[in-house]
Amino acid sequence: MTQNQIERHQLGQLIGANKRDHYYELHYSTGEVARLYILADGIFRYFLDPAKEFDENHSSFVDLSQFNNSYFEKSKAKATSDSLIIQTSNYQLIFQQKPAVMTIFDETLHRSRLSQLSPIELSSNQTTEILKQHKNEFYFGGGMQNGYFSHKGKIIQIERDHITGKGGVLTQVPFFWANSCFGELRNTDTTGSYDFGKTNQDAAILTHNSKLFDTFYLLGNSPKDILAKYYLLTGKPLMPPKYALGLGHVGNFLTTMWQPGEAKERNATMFEDGNYYTRTTNPEDANGKASLNGEEEYQFSARAMVDRYQKEHFKLSWIVPNYQVQDFNAEAMTSFSDYAASRDVNAGLWSENQTPKVTPDTTFIQTNTSDPKILKNDALILRDNLKLKRPLIFSNTGIAGSQSRTMLAFGDIGGNWENIPTQVAGFLGASLSGQPLIGSAVDGTAGGGNAQISIRDFEWKAFTPLLFNLDDQGKFSKTPFAYNNKMTQINRAYLQLREQLQTYMYTLIYRAQVGEPIMRPLFLEFPHEQVNYTPQVSHEFMLGPNLLISPIVNGREDGNGNSRKDNLYLPNHRTMWVDLFDGKKYLGGRVYNKLSYPSWHLPVFVRGGSIFDLGERNYVLYPQGRSKMVTYDDNGYNDYSRNHVATQITSELEASKLKITIDPTQGDFNTFQTESTTNLNIMCDGYPDGLTVKINDQVIDMQEYGTVDTFAHAKEGFFFNTNYSWMPEFDQYQEKKQTALQIKLAKRDITDSKIEIVIRNFKYGNETLVHAITDSLLRSPNQPTVDPEKISSHSLTVVWPQLTDQVQIEVNGILHDGIDGSSFTFHGLAPNTRYSMRLRYVAKNKVSEWSDPFGAITKPDPMNFAIRDIHTTSNMTSQKDHPLKYLTDLKLASEWETVNGVSEDQPLELTFKFNQLEHLSRMIWVPRKIDHQGDPVEVSVETSVDGTNFKPYGERLTWKSDSKNKVVGLRDVEAKAMRIRVYKSSGPIVAAEEVIFYKEKKNND
Structure with a gap:
């Protein structure tokens, strides 16, 4: 038994309680004393300090100054034969004597909000709380957990590992909440682990x-209430200046070097002199060097990049010219900032983890730190610089409370389809953790080179709070005009669409102040559908209440080379969804499959009933039922809380009568035009x-007008337009437009005008x-089955006798539409899960009766058989940012690499020790994807049954340097340890994403 196990104990019986001046004091038989603070309606603090020092203000991220003692003073306590009950507002805090567990009972709902399953567990360096978990209780929060927003059945780590891909954690936020509407914020900056039912499905x-x-x-x-209370404790989200919503460029114009290239090279960029160049890190190869103002060669300068955006008709809003370089010439930076400002571009500075020496023209800071002291200092300096304007700080990491100081902006490696669904889910998770202002660099940083991935990444990120490129970190240029003219036009169209939606986005940022996320998982808008709480829809999101975005997340194509989209879920069978671009209408409450989208077309759907303000009181309405929208505006840079306007628009469609009401605009700001x-x-x-x-x-x-031209010149009137488009930048891609009734009203005082329209x-x-x-004439299918030969851990194939062109398949209660032929494969399924199905034939708007139920269970996840907690050693030093622990952490997003290379005389030696003797099946070496400069090409493998003595396993292996996993069969091998020697690699180092050892399945049942 370890010392920690000896010291670890549960909280003993509750033996006494006292009401002090601002807290209740609780005494336990094991000697501990705890304090209970009642801070507000629905905000309670339980503080147990074994040392009994009780430093109430030890936290760096909780602000207690706003709370008074009124709720505590009004509370009442009573003792029963087995409990202490503290009554506050509509809540009863019930402290049971033995065992010493707490329950919070809500008298309004007549049920418990949360209950501890067992007493708090304590040790010298760890504390654990165990809560009762209910079957339909789902959990969210914990910071940005890359690839996940819903945590039921999972273990999440409360830490920052700086891994930007799936499984990494970018922000350390010790806050979670459940859909049963309780949350917890642990007042600590230590790391932690939250197990939401993986070990015990009845416990968190x-x-x-x-x-x-x-x-x-x-x-x-x-959820809005919970997030608002989290903000009450840790600070409301930053209200950024308006320019932060525009397109940004982050680059290194201080040390980047260029060498001549050729047009055929995928990473070559053509510059203004008509020649092609590629980046290089070797000064001997370089014949061009970056600079801020053209001190070296103008075409490689930051000024030239600002010019380039303008020439390509991309409105650039902000730029960071010194990414990853702390030292710069202040005079040159001031000159550049002045030039950028003359082009209506805001210039900022990058800083590693300290406050930079800002120049007088610096408008914002980008940093690698989340240290509150540094960020506070940054903000004070910017405020002094900007006078009354709002300061802006971007950070690539975060902690609880950092939402009040920074926008979260980071870059992953890029060039990988997997990054898109990983980031969608991660952004949602960050939003549910109180960090709604978030963005990631288009196409990542060092990776790239795939035009289709780049274009699809730009498209969906045009609908996120931040849109920017992070350049000069790898081989490939990341600008939105880095590829051909077709791709450039598409990116330009999406940027213009984003500008059209700026008032909508800005309104969402206002609403984020009171707990409404900007990017929302589907359940926030449609809480009564259980599927919306699950990872099945983690690749989709709502941008506010009106837009549903379902990014293209893989390279699958149809016969015409268009992206094929399966598993697109549109919620709520009473909701109509309208394709934003072509106006096609879809019924909600089902999954659509086999949809085709050309490169310009992102799956974006407008929710029926939506109202958009495109700016300057130019409204677009998609009437359905009753809906309401309040839009906000201000001057974009001053104090927004007391200097803004709000306008409410309602739309009510009942039978064939539509009523629209625009209330008088409320509020004011210093440049507001009332007419x-x-x-x-x-x-x-x-x-x-x-x-x-x-x-x-x-x-x-x-007056009614009959043509577009006459209506355009009218001051007031209406026009029935059968060729309408409010996104002219996309008109080039489709001939058929949509139909709209357009109404134009002359100038009036909008603060004193209530407009009512009846149609x-x-x-x-x-x-x-x-x-x-x-239709009874359509016979019911009688032979649909799941092909037993095509069952994997993540897919099932259904086959049926073809009677009609189309069928519908119900999977675990959810209708799947758009399926044709005689077979269909469902991808993206959960491993080891039963899928119950029914199938029916479809002929136009008629359907057959359902078939009898059928189905199958997906195979177990192969990773269930991967050996964990491997002790790994190496005879060579690893890179600081790519440590050896990344080699066996079972996260494909992390990468390990050595500092030096290998040779026949000095091979790399990796030793992997298991906790016990294992029956193995295979080993997989997963090469890194960013490049192939460190792939092993000559390798030997050894086994050991005692962890000390090794013997060769087979002959020396020769591997190709490519993206394919290298598999070594180990059937019938028993080992306590394995050793790999690398004698030769494809480059000057050795690198890998992962080495995975699998045990035999029969030994893991």
């Missing part, structure tokens, strides 16, 4: 490496025969919302 096991148990319990009636025109563009399916417009209850005479005989989406009719 919450551990931190701290001797203190200091936690805040947060209770509310919605404004109003334009409405109302999507519809046909000509409505009645229009009434009232302003302040007075009917306005509205009769209005139709939009009526046919879409009609459900399929069961």
